[in-house]
Amino acid sequence: MKILIIGTGYVGTTTGLIFCELGHKVTGLDLDEQKIQALQTGKLHFYEPGLEALLKKHIDSHNITFTKDTETAIKENDLIFICVGTPQGPNGSADLIFVKNVAASIGQNINHYKVIVTKSTVPVGTATLITKVIEENQTAPIPFDVVSNPEFLREGSALQDALNPDRIVIGTTSETARTIMRELYKDFDCPIVETHPKASEMIKYAANSFLALKISYINELARVCDNLAINVKDVSNGIGLDHRINPHFLKAGLGYGGSCFPKDVNALIQTAKEQGNPISILEAVVKVNADQPVYFIEKVKQALGSDLKNKTIAVLGLSFKANTDDTRESPSFILINRLLEEQATIKTHDPIVKMGAPHQFPTIEETVAGADALVICTDWDDYKQLDWESLKPLMKQLYIFDGRNMIDKEKVEKLGFYYFGVANH
Numbered sequence: 001m002k003i004l005i006i007g008t009g010y011v012g013t014t015t016g017l018i019f020c021e022l023g024h025k026v027t028g029l030d031l032d033e034q035k036i037q038a039l040q041t042g043k044l045h046f047y048e049p050g051l052e053a054l055l056k057k058h059i060d061s062h063n064i065t066f067t068k069d070t071e072t073a074i075k076e077n078d079l080i081f082i083c084v085g086t087p088q089g090p091n092g093s094a095d096l097i098f099v100k101n102v103a104a105s106i107g108q109n110i111n112h113y114k115v116i117v118t119k120s121t122v123p124v125g126t127a128t129l130i131t132k133v134i135e136e137n138q139t140a141p142i143p144f145d146v147v148s149n150p151e152f153l154r155e156g157s158a159l160q161d162a163l164n165p166d167r168i169v170i171g172t173t174s175e176t177a178r179t180i181m182r183e184l185y186k187d188f189d190c191p192i193v194e195t196h197p198k199a200s201e202m203i204k205y206a207a208n209s210f211l212a213l214k215i216s217y218i219n220e221l222a223r224v225c226d227n228l229a230i231n232v233k234d235v236s237n238g239i240g241l242d243h244r245i246n247p248h249f250l251k252a253g254l255g256y257g258g259s260c261f262p263k264d265v266n267a268l269i270q271t272a273k274e275q276g277n278p279i280s281i282l283e284a285v286v287k288v289n290a291d292q293p294v295y296f297i298e299k300v301k302q303a304l305g306s307d308l309k310n311k312t313i314a315v316l317g318l319s320f321k322a323n324t325d326d327t328r329e330s331p332s333f334i335l336i337n338r339l340l341e342e343q344a345t346i347k348t349h350d351p352i353v354k355m356g357a358p359h360q361f362p363t364i365e366e367t368v369a370g371a372d373a374l375v376i377c378t379d380w381d382d383y384k385q386l387d388w389e390s391l392k393p394l395m396k397q398l399y400i401f402d403g404r405n406m407i408d409k410e411k412v413e414k415l416g417f418y419y420f421g422v423a424n425h
């Protein structure tokens with residue numbers, strides 16, 4: 001099949017390359033000249049393990065090309081995937097401006113039957129909206145179908161997730177489009193959920209919101225466990241072994257961040273409100289998530305003293321989770337901003353995210369030198385293997401605040417550190 005991917009971010013680029021792996025010819029379209037130039041030369045404009053090697057492979061074998069030429073790209077392809085961003089609008093609902101612009105371009109340039117598929121996370125009713133916008137922009141009534149096919153990949157494990165999905169969701173009312181989508185995904189052995197586009201759109205929001213709910217649940221429970229000196233990891237393990245609960249997304253920490261959970265939970269809350277059926281449980285999820293860094297800062301203040309003015313705090317990890325350079329809605333920055341409000345001096349480190357001028361890219365040793373406390377915000381593997389013995393003499397005071405419960409508490413305490421985790425007793 002000749003496939004066009006519109007939008008070359010995490011989802012678009014990964015999806016395009018997976019289709020190349022399946023033997024299809026793919027064109028990546030983006031309006032951003034710099035992104036296109038980089039991709040054409042085999043360079044990713046974001047960090048994602050394994051993806052750049054696959055990009056180079058398929059560029060060399062001419063399976064994927066990148067372009068800014070909307071008209072030609074739409075005319076020459078039969079299957080069009082919309083993978084543009086759906087950022088959060090001012091009231092929490094998803095902003096569909098990029099989706100609408102793409103739909104208008106498709107309407108203006110459609111020259112034969114095409115299937116238009118949304119991979120982007122879009123609110124319920126977007127398939128209908130896309131249909132309407134395409135029809136409004138057509139000069140002749142050329143047939144097309146719109147399909148909702150949400151993507152569930154995670155940043156940091158995008159390739160693995162896209163190659164091994166738990167399920168594939170296809171939302172369409174057209175038998176022709178359904179047949180084409182079945183053919184596209186015929187090599188996957190996971191369940192395929194065929195449903196109405198509205199249900200498909202809802203599935204994505206409902207899945208992300210449910211996972212966010214699990215995280216807020218364990219985080220709020222962790223606060224209670226902390227007071228009772230219970231190790232929340234044992235609780236997660238004990239409940240996660242119940243197959244009805246499962247062990248995933250039960251890691252207590254600093255709260256969820258990233259480009260999806262915060263935005264998608266808010267969008268579903270907004271959709272529900274608009275329908276006159278507010279989802280109060282999700283409103284609580286958001287509140288717990290916002291409170292989690294506050295709970296953690298209180299630990300820092302209790303240990304170091306409420307006045308952080310003359311204290312230097314080394315923050316390890318800036319990305320919202322390991323294996324990505326994405327800092328959107330990262331708990332690290334929420335923490336840093338709060339510590340700055342308390343007038344603490346902050347030094348930061350991240351293995352991938354680089355901030356500021358080149359001379360401001362410190363090593364871990366430079367970051368912790370002279371620090372009163374070290375706060376681990378991101379679960380990078382690098383931080384699991386820190387050489388505490390050599391870091392110890394560099395620090396002014398030996399406080400470790402482990403926002404990810406990833407440090408060997410007993411080991412560091414034996415070395416003389418004071419350790420505080422998220423109910424890691």
Ligand code: UDX
Nearest residue numbers: 151152153154155249250251253256257258260320321
């Ligand atoms: C998420 C969904 O998992 C994915 O299906 C969807 O397509 C996009 O949104 P992503 O945002 O890339 O993926 O990251 P994910 O691994 O889900 O983590 C989201 C946030 O939750 C991170 O901040 C992570 O640190 C946090 N998290 C995750 C926890 O705090 N505890 C956990 O147990 C799991």
